[in-house]
Amino acid sequence: MGSFLQNSRAYNIKAETELAVILSHFDESYIYNVIDDNINMLNQQFNSVPMPNITNSFEDNFKALHLHYPEKREEIIQTRYDTYYQIIDMLSKKFQFEFRPSDDMDIYTVAYYTYDFFLAKYHAFIVKFLTHVIGTQCEVLYNALGMEQFKKNKDISTSANKQLYKNQHLAILCSNIDMVCTYIKDMDFSMEQILNICYDNNYTTVSVFLQHIFPIYDFYKTYYATLLYNEALHSDIIACTQWEIQRRYSNVSLV
Numbered sequence: 001m002g003s004f005l006q007n008s009r010a011y012n013i014k015a016e017t018e019l020a021v022i023l024s025h026f027d028e029s030y031i032y033n034v035i036d037d038n039i040n041m042l043n044q045q046f047n048s049v050p051m052p053n054i055t056n057s058f059e060d061n062f063k064a065l066h067l068h069y070p071e072k073r074e075e076i077i078q079t080r081y082d083t084y085y086q087i088i089d090m091l092s093k094k095f096q097f098e099f100r101p102s103d104d105m106d107i108y109t110v111a112y113y114t115y116d117f118f119l120a121k122y123h124a125f126i127v128k129f130l131t132h133v134i135g136t137q138c139e140v141l142y143n144a145l146g147m148e149q150f151k152k153n154k155d156i157s158t159s160a161n162k163q164l165y166k167n168q169h170l171a172i173l174c175s176n177i178d179m180v181c182t183y184i185k186d187m188d189f190s191m192e193q194i195l196n197i198c199y200d201n202n203y204t205t206v207s208v209f210l211q212h213i214f215p216i217y218d219f220y221k222t223y224y225a226t227l228l229y230n231e232a233l234h235s236d237i238i239a240c241t242q243w244e245i246q247r248r249y250s251n252v253s254l255v
């Protein structure tokens with residue numbers, strides 16, 4: 001009996017040590033370094049392919065810990081909450097928004113979507129945003145920019161685009177995409193409008209932001225418009241937007 005108790009104590013000590021080591025990996029410095037590295041990449045290199053969302057791997061680890069250490073449930077739950085809160089808090093400082101938690105919120109869901117929007121799909125979303133605005137506001141942009149003057153242009157770009165698109169106004173906009181994006185850069189969009197474009201008007205997803213994430217400054221002017229000024233990224237944003245417009249709207253009549 002004594003041997004059994006001794007072995008049991010030894011097992012518990014080992015299990016607690018292993019858990020402590022695992023939970024120590026979810027510390028503030030590690031999370032900070034991951035987020036900081038990814039944010040630095042946003043301003044240096046354009047990538048329309050979304051980066052991994054670290055909250056997914058964290059959540060998988062927490063689920064595994066619950067299975068292997070059910071007796072430490074409260075400790076795991078607290079570490080899980082602290083981890084996701086740190087992610088949101090760090091993003092709030094980098095992107096200047098106020099995070100307002102509530103008693104009924106799912107902290108993982110909030111962390112997942114803030115990371116998704118502000119980091120993982122940041123570049124992909126600006127391309128989706130520009131594509132949507134140009135595609136859905138084609139006539140408004142055409143008239144506002146006085147594109148009628150380019151209607152008879154016979155340069156290679158305009159001629160090629162006129163073959164691609166049934167909507168000739170869209171073809172001319174795409175041939176003058178730099179001018180179009182410069183104009184869009186100076187337009188006004190609320191964060192809610194941007195979110196609805198990025199998440200295809202998904203009310204549940206957009207509500208996560210509207211209930212908990214509140215920009216301190218004009219999000220569009222501070223981040224999306226500024227990104228179009230970035231010399232390291234500008235040409236890639238334009239190229240990816242042109243390709244996405246072609247993918248979505250070529251030979252499709254928008255009017």
